[in-house]
Amino acid sequence: MDPWDQAHGAASAEGPVARIMYASQAAIRHSVYQEMERIRASAVKHNEPAGIATALLHQSGWFVQWKEGPAPALQKIMDRVAGDVRHFDLRVVHRSRGPRLLSGPWSMAIVQCGETPADMEMRVQQLKHQVDEGLQFSPAAVWRRLSTPMKHPGATRQQDPDAFQRVLVCGASGMGSFDLVAWLGEEHQVDVVHRRFAGAVERDVGTDYVDFEQEGRVWRVIAMARHGLHLPLTRAFIPDYSHFVLLLSIDQERNEQLLQRVLRAYEFLPHPPALIGVVSRPEMHALPAALARRHGIPYLRALADSRDPQASWAEVQPLLMHWQQAANSSLMSGTGGMRIGQ
Ligand SMILES: Cc1cc2nc3c(=O)[nH]c(=O)nc-3n(C[C@H](O)[C@H](O)[C@H](O)COP(=O)(O)O)c2cc1C
Incomplete structure (x- = not known):
């Protein structure tokens, strides 16, 4: 069993964790891939020792990040990330507490599709509106609704x-x-x-x-x-x-x-x-x-x-x-x- 699994896996003694997801507009001047690699290096350095797992998406000029871990450590990393000039207009679209759903410290996805930032913004707005109204979606559903929305009219x-x-x-x-x-x-x-x-x-x-x-x-x-x-x-x-x-x-x-x-x-x-x-x-x-x-x-x-x-x-x-x-x-x-x- 790897050390992460030992400390945080479903068989570990760890209790429920805090989960947060946000969407933010990317302000990246160079290659997205290189920037994501830099973010990964920071995340591996800071998140893993603090027991924070994260999944980061870049799509149509937006970031979406899903983070889980002990609440105080999560808040500390969120405070640092929120001040990063590589993104702005950060909107929290999910908060919950429960078992870990991400089974490892880091995942990322860079999605290239024909959409504009405005298409993504519309989805973020719709979701945020429903969340503000009191509807709670699972983290996987939030990710899916932002990254791979079902567009079939049915x-x-x-x-x-x-x-x-x-x-x-x-x-x-x-x-x-x-x-x-x-x-x-x-x-x-x-x-x-x-x-x-x-x-x-x-x-x-x-x-x-x-x-x-x-x-x-x-x-x-x-x-x-x-x-x-x-x-x-x-x-x-x-x-x-x-x-x-x-x-x-x-x-x-x-x-x-x-x-x-x-x-x-x-x-x-x-x-x-x-x-x-x-x-x-x-x-x-x-x-x-x-x-x-x-x-x-x-x-x-x-x-x-x-x-x-x-x-x-x-x-x-x-x-x-x-x-x-x-x-x-x-x-x-x-x-x-x-x-x-x-
Ligand atoms: C969208 C986005 C997500 C980020 N996620 C993390 C993260 O999960 N963990 C982390 O330590 N830094 C993350 N960063 C980077 C931090 O804002 C910050 O630059 C970094 O933690 C600084 O640490 P370092 O200089 O020691 O690498 C993220 C940055 C951006 C733009």
């Missing part, structure tokens, strides 16, 4: 625009999960969104997602690279998926490797999403099903060639329909939050 009709079904897909080998997302994009004539992010020392992780409506339901299907599963930011979002689809291979060793990664990422989650294994022969379910059962995780069986997106989706989609929309709402009800003032 979802914006709902009272909580974040209450759509999210499904994670990962392949045991090859790029099958990305092929599935690309196929869904073509099938529903919608754009695929590409994102990259990074942990403390690892190479970047790519992820693609697509939003669409099918069977009267709004979906987001997200493809994730295998080596991204253990990143703190990835893990923080896992409880928000209804299911995790595993496109398995004919090579059982690779399947086992993927299952082990998934089980590590699931460690200590109170409500891990059900797994759906996709294999071409029924007997190939035996190994992943046994591993999942041993860890108390539901495992659903789909029979299709996992390299064929159309055939895989035809088998997986009916299994995904057994899902209660309310269970995945971003409003912090079941997860320890509430409507403030109630």
Whole structure:
């Protein structure tokens, strides 16, 4: 176990921590990447010893930062960060107390997309308005609403625009999960969104997602690279998926490797999403099903060639329909939050 896990992991004796998120406008004159690297160096130096974990996003001229840790240390670092001339117009969009959701000291994402700072500002304003009205969103929902908002008209009709079904897909080998997302994009004539992010020392992780409506339901299907599963930011979002689809291979060793990664990422989650294994022969379910059962995780069986997106989706989609929309709402009800003032 690494020292961070020992001191702050879910198995440690540490109690609840303070959590804060803010958005601020970036004032960076040089390369964003270089500046983020400088911020990372400061954060690793100051945050880690103080038990502060953070995830930092740069997107469309804005920073979004999620921080967790002991309240006094968090306040001290926030005071220093607030005075930094590399950003201004800092707006706090989340405050709560509870278990740690970030499983490591540092994550970052630099998102390049066609949006303007004004697009981002509008989302910050909308969110801040709802927060000021007393609505409390989980940190993952705040991040999602600012960085990867659901724009599908079907979802914006709902009272909580974040209450759509999210499904994670990962392949045991090859790029099958990305092929599935690309196929869904073509099938529903919608754009695929590409994102990259990074942990403390690892190479970047790519992820693609697509939003669409099918069977009267709004979906987001997200493809994730295998080596991204253990990143703190990835893990923080896992409880928000209804299911995790595993496109398995004919090579059982690779399947086992993927299952082990998934089980590590699931460690200590109170409500891990059900797994759906996709294999071409029924007997190939035996190994992943046994591993999942041993860890108390539901495992659903789909029979299709996992390299064929159309055939895989035809088998997986009916299994995904057994899902209660309310269970995945971003409003912090079941997860320890509430409507403030109630
Ligand atoms: C958006 C943003 C986020 C930052 N986050 C942190 C942080 O989490 N921890 C930290 O020590 N410094 C952070 N900084 C940098 C601090 O403002 C400050 O420059 C730094 O802590 C100074 O310490 P140093 O000179 O010892 O590196 C951040 C700066 C910006 C612009």
